[in-house]
Amino acid sequence: MKKDVTLTVKSKFVNKYKSGYPLISKEAIINWNEVTEEGTIIQLVDEKNKFIAKGYFGKQNKGYGWVLSRNENEQIDQRFFVNKLRDAINYREPFFNSPDTNAFRIVNGEGDGLGGLTIEYFDGYYLINWYSKGVYRFREYIINALKELVEYKAIYQKKRFDVSGKYIEEDDFVAGERGTFPIIVKENGVNFAIYLNEGAMVGVFLDQRDVRKRIRDAYAEGKNVLNTFSYTGAFSVFAAAGGAVKTTSVDLANRSLNKTLEQFSLNGIDADAQDIIVEDVFKYFKYAVKRQLTFDMVILDPPSFARSKKMVFSAEKDYKNLLKEAISITEDDGIIVASTNSSSFNMNKFKSFIDQAFRETGRKYQLVEEFPLPKDFKTIKEFPEGSYLKVVFIKRLP
Known part of the structure; x- marks a missing residue:
C-alpha cells in the first residue's frame, strides 16, 4: 500500500466522527484534492492536526470512504x-x-x-x-x-x-x-435455489428472513395472498408453505416466472395452483380493480428505485401512492405487508407515508407489528442509515 494521506475534517463534523460515525463524506473534508487513488489509507485529523480516525478512500453511492479504525497506531494489514x-x-x-x-x-x-x-x-x-x-x-x-x-x-x-x-x-x-x-x-x-454465477442477484434477499417466517407461521393460513415485486417468489413460497389457499406473484422481470416456478418446485408446492404474472405492478393493480379482485394479504416490497419504460419509481416519492393502490384491493381486516429498503428515510417517515395513504383513501388501519433487519445484518447506533430495512404489518380495518 502507498503512503497514508492525511485529510482534515471540517470543524462542524469533528464531533460526529469522534462519536463513531463511519462514513467519510466529501462535504466533511477540507482537502479532498490530496487523495486521488481509491484504496488509499487516509488519516482523518481535525484542524489542529489531532488524530480522529483512519480509513480508506473508496467511492460508492453512499459516500467517499469508510473509517476502519480509531487507533492511530493500528495497521490496516x-x-x-x-x-x-x-x-x-x-x-x-x-x-x-x-x-x-x-x-x-x-x-x-x-x-x-x-x-x-x-x-x-x-x-x-x-x-x-x-x-x-x-x-x-x-x-x-x-x-x-x-x-x-x-x-x-x-x-x-x-x-x-x-x-x-x-x-x-x-x-x-x-x-x-x-x-x-x-x-x-x-x-x-424452506428450500431456495441460489446462483452465485449469474450476476448480482443470486436468488433470495436474506434480510427478509424474519418477515417470511412470520408470514408463514402467523398470517398465511387460509389466505389469498398477492406478492408484488416478487422477484423469485420467496414470500409466495413461504405463504404457500403456511397454508395460503392461493398466491399471486407479480414482477416485471421476465426471469421471475421460471425463477418462481423453480422455488415452488423445490418445496413440493403445486405451481399450477398459484398465479405467476410477468407484468408491471402498477398495471396489475389497475387490472385487479377493474376485475374486482381482492386479497387477504398484499405484500409490497419494491426496490428503493426502479425504472421501467413508462415510469420511474422512487420509494421516497412514490411509496404513498403504491400503498393507496394496495389498499384498494385489500379485504377488510386484511393485511398489507409494507416493506422498504430505502435508507433515505427512517421508520417514522415511513409510518407517515402509511398514515397519509389511508387518510387519502378514507380508510382506517391498525399497525400490527414491525420488523427491522435480522440479527446477522449487524448495525451500529452511530450509523442509523445502516438500519435500512423497514417492514410494517398493517391491518385494513372495515
Missing part, C-alpha cells in the same frame, strides 16, 4: 482483517449451528467495521460483495483472512462498483471447487 472477520464470524455462531437455516450474512459492512464490504454464507459457499474500487484494493487481505478462518466449498465474489451502476458480468469464482448451480439452501426449513 492482513492481521487487521483476520481480527475483523473473526469477530464477525463469532457473532454469527448461532446461525452456523442452526439445523434449519444455512444461508445468512457473516459480514455486514460498517456494522462489522468494514464499510463497503459484505460477505454471505450459502451452505459452505461464501459470497463477497465489493461496493467500491477502494475496498477491492484490500482483496488479497480479505480473501486470505477468510481462507484462514473458515472451511469452505468455494468462495465467489461480486464487484458492485461499475460506474454505470450495473453489475459487471465476469467470472465470479475465487477459490475452492466451482459450484454446480443452483445450490439448494435452507431458510427456516
Whole structure:
C-alpha cells in the first residue's frame, strides 16, 4: 500500500466522527484534492492536526470512504482483517449451528467495521460483495483472512462498483471447487435455489428472513395472498408453505416466472395452483380493480428505485401512492405487508407515508407489528442509515 494521506475534517463534523460515525463524506473534508487513488489509507485529523480516525478512500453511492479504525497506531494489514472477520464470524455462531437455516450474512459492512464490504454464507459457499474500487484494493487481505478462518466449498465474489451502476458480468469464482448451480439452501426449513454465477442477484434477499417466517407461521393460513415485486417468489413460497389457499406473484422481470416456478418446485408446492404474472405492478393493480379482485394479504416490497419504460419509481416519492393502490384491493381486516429498503428515510417517515395513504383513501388501519433487519445484518447506533430495512404489518380495518 502507498503512503497514508492525511485529510482534515471540517470543524462542524469533528464531533460526529469522534462519536463513531463511519462514513467519510466529501462535504466533511477540507482537502479532498490530496487523495486521488481509491484504496488509499487516509488519516482523518481535525484542524489542529489531532488524530480522529483512519480509513480508506473508496467511492460508492453512499459516500467517499469508510473509517476502519480509531487507533492511530493500528495497521490496516492482513492481521487487521483476520481480527475483523473473526469477530464477525463469532457473532454469527448461532446461525452456523442452526439445523434449519444455512444461508445468512457473516459480514455486514460498517456494522462489522468494514464499510463497503459484505460477505454471505450459502451452505459452505461464501459470497463477497465489493461496493467500491477502494475496498477491492484490500482483496488479497480479505480473501486470505477468510481462507484462514473458515472451511469452505468455494468462495465467489461480486464487484458492485461499475460506474454505470450495473453489475459487471465476469467470472465470479475465487477459490475452492466451482459450484454446480443452483445450490439448494435452507431458510427456516424452506428450500431456495441460489446462483452465485449469474450476476448480482443470486436468488433470495436474506434480510427478509424474519418477515417470511412470520408470514408463514402467523398470517398465511387460509389466505389469498398477492406478492408484488416478487422477484423469485420467496414470500409466495413461504405463504404457500403456511397454508395460503392461493398466491399471486407479480414482477416485471421476465426471469421471475421460471425463477418462481423453480422455488415452488423445490418445496413440493403445486405451481399450477398459484398465479405467476410477468407484468408491471402498477398495471396489475389497475387490472385487479377493474376485475374486482381482492386479497387477504398484499405484500409490497419494491426496490428503493426502479425504472421501467413508462415510469420511474422512487420509494421516497412514490411509496404513498403504491400503498393507496394496495389498499384498494385489500379485504377488510386484511393485511398489507409494507416493506422498504430505502435508507433515505427512517421508520417514522415511513409510518407517515402509511398514515397519509389511508387518510387519502378514507380508510382506517391498525399497525400490527414491525420488523427491522435480522440479527446477522449487524448495525451500529452511530450509523442509523445502516438500519435500512423497514417492514410494517398493517391491518385494513372495515
